Amino acid sequence: MKSSKKNDEEVLRKLKEIGEKVRSIRKQQYKNYEDFAKAFKINKVTISRLENGENTTLMTFIEVLSALNVTLEEFFAEFKP
Numbered sequence: 001m002k003s004s005k006k007n008d009e010e011v012l013r014k015l016k017e018i019g020e021k022v023r024s025i026r027k028q029q030y031k032n033y034e035d036f037a038k039a040f041k042i043n044k045v046t047i048s049r050l051e052n053g054e055n056t057t058l059m060t061f062i063e064v065l066s067a068l069n070v071t072l073e074e075f076f077a078e079f080k081p
Contacts, residue, residue, distance in 0.1 A: 016053035040067040
């Protein structure tokens with residue numbers, strides 16, 4: 001199935017929103033992503049990519065939420081489809 005430019009832009013916008021929310025939660029618990037990465041043995045480049053809205057794996061996203069003690073339900077409670 002071929003994606004349209006409009007759909008691609010929407011996906012990129014949502015990735016940015018997700019990344020911003022991850023960053024906000026992480027900053028409440030850790031001053032910087034390097035300390036967070038070190039504490040949970042998650043590559044700091046991977047965390048940076050996630051927080052910047054770049055494409056990462058779903059597994060990485062779930063691992064980061066788990067390290068932040070945030071469930072998927074809690075994370076997406078404010079998001080609208």
